[in-house]
Amino acid sequence: MAIQNPEPTPVDDALVAELMIGAADLHCHSGPSVMARKLNHADAVRQAKNAGMRAVLFKDHYYPTAPVAELLKEMMGDDDFAILSGVTLNNHVGGLNPYAVEHGLKLGARLVWMPTISAANHLRHGHRKRLLPTKVPMNASTALTVVDAQGRLVDEVKAILDLIAEHDCTLATGHLHISEIWPLLTEFKHRGGRRMLINHPEYLIEASLADMKELAGMGAYLEHSICQVIDCPSKKFSGEELRGFIEAATVEKTIFGSDMGQMKNPFPVDGFREVIRVCLRLGYGEDAIRRMVGQNACDLIGLSPLAAETAVPRQAAQ
Template identity: 35%
Template sequence: MEPSPAVARILDGMVDLHCHSGPGPFPREFDHVEGARDGDRIKMRAFVAKSHHHSTVMDLQAARRSFEGIGTQVFGGIVLNNQVGGINPYAVEMCLRMGGKIVWFPTFSSRRHIEFQEEALAGGFPRSTVELTTVPVLLHDAQGRLRPEVGQVADVVAETGAVLNGGHLHPDDMAELFAVGAERGVEKMVASHPNFISDLTLEQGVELSRRGVFMEHEVGMYLPNDHPHFGIEVLLEWIAAVGVERTVLASDLGQLGRTRPVDAFIEVTTALLDHGVAEKDARRMLVDNPAHLLGLD
């Protein structure tokens, strides 16, 4: 898909905070290098490679020579699922001090995700190619007290200037996590696809945004011909309520057989312009805000 001149202007320099390039136990449409090469089609500035199972920092360091001549940068991060030991400050420390940019709290290991497993699979969430053990990774102990590891992770995120992401937590847990992060000096916080799995209400999203949290909406959920979760009017409603100042658009793509991120960004950006979103506002959500979160501005 080729962008119109207006869409090409908007996407020039864009940053994707949520790209599922491979390798990993979930089958992927492309690897990190292929994703970066494809990003050059629209002059993408950077994307963050997200694996639900491991820190992607080592992947990228091992492949660093393969990125020579490619303009799109790729950064790593870590998701605190079972495969990295859950809420593991030691794994977070290594990831971030070796250049990682985002720490996602549990996704498929969160109690919320496990409760919504059938919905997630029906919505296109991939199945692992190998058998993996999944048990709930919880923020609280049996007495309901916040686990000390939560604060320890927040401390490392604050120290390194990284992004704290709420993963697939329950809205109440997510709000508590972000409160802990703010208390401990975390300045960059993001809620991914707030209206899917975590299933925040619009009012809850607005309240978090007032506390400094960015709402990250995934263009991969607004493709009418590829596993659509919502119509474009839902995205417009969230943008209007939260404001472009606290909204980020990412892809959450890379699943086998699905639209590539570049084409999804072209399609959804075109739809936003068709529905009256100003070019400067689209750039704020696609370029300026995510660049700020990664410390690229």
């Protein structure tokens, strides 16, 4: 007879709603996009604000999101909710292009991702099955790496690091391999950079638990994709594996980003609710969960926390 998996331990919905207050998603894949998306940027803002979240940052693999974010700030922004943007350095913005970075940062972008879908590491992983397919045909990516044949950081990346450091913005490592991340972060710190984010180190990046500990020791935050640790079609890791990731980097250096917006997955806000439930079931306390779903991301990106009098779900306050 087949063994039935036990039902998850029930979690109080009111507590989940309380822990959503002040959460910040630095990895929201809303649309429009050439990739199939479940919601658009305006929907993502409405859902996050209604849940009492502090911020959402739009990420697209094909275009800088600063123009969209700046428009939505005028239409939907307020002092208690930050609409944020970034630049992803894939082929579609010219690759490792300082001009694209300069434009994005001066328009208001707060984060710069190293190559994702155009990263040589990403393309190697997708040699049998294309990763992150588009809804319409697109030209094949040309592999990008931040190091030369001797493993040294290339000059155009150094110019990009100077721009990020000058604007005191966040450097995210995208889909680079762990072997590329070490020289990248070392050079960034040497050039005065402070804000560093490692995207899903356990997926594609091939970072070990020892690597995660060392990266956190360098001052980097480690972002785990919610869609990979909750019960949904994109799940890749168990709760116990997640515990290992958190313990390697510590609660103080762990961030959750939804990495959601795909048609097959729940909405990003629902993903945050579910990862809170996962963390409660793993035994993490309320203060630790608040750090991982909101406070750490706000500290990294340079946002102040919500004022106490406004820290209530907006839907409930209406």
